[in-house]
Amino acid sequence: xxxxxxxxxxxxxxxxxxxxxxxxxxxxxxxxxxxxxxxxxxxxxxxxxxxxxxxxxxxxxxxxxxxxxxxxxxxxxxxxxxxxxxxxxxxxxxxxxxxxxx
Numbered sequence: 001x002x003x004x005x006x007x008x009x010x011x012x013x014x015x016x017x018x019x020x021x022x023x024x025x026x027x028x029x030x031x032x033x034x035x036x037x038x039x040x041x042x043x044x045x046x047x048x049x050x051x052x053x054x055x056x057x058x059x060x061x062x063x064x065x066x067x068x069x070x071x072x073x074x075x076x077x078x079x080x081x082x083x084x085x086x087x088x089x090x091x092x093x094x095x096x097x098x099x100x101x102x
Contacts, residue, residue: 023089027079037082045095048082051075064097
């Protein structure tokens with residue numbers, strides 16, 4: 001099998017992979033136009049970040065990616081930027097932040 005055929009076959013496999021299941025989160029108003037996003041359960045490690053409405057855009061401050069400038073058009077999309085994979089939720093609540101691709 002040629003290299004091109006192999007790469008083509010592998011790219012099809014990658015597209016067939018389902019998206020990971022995302023964890024449920026709690027969203028609590030932290031003021032006018034501000035929201036706190038965390039995993040349920042009350043663990044002190046469960047804080048995922050904050051969303052702030054500014055100039056019609058939702059700016060996201062992520063605990064896992066403190067230097068990333070994240071923005072979204074809707075509150076739901078902003079929350080989804082903080083939402084971890086379901087498989088990582090227990091580790092995050094225990095204080096272990098999984099490595100994440102940039």
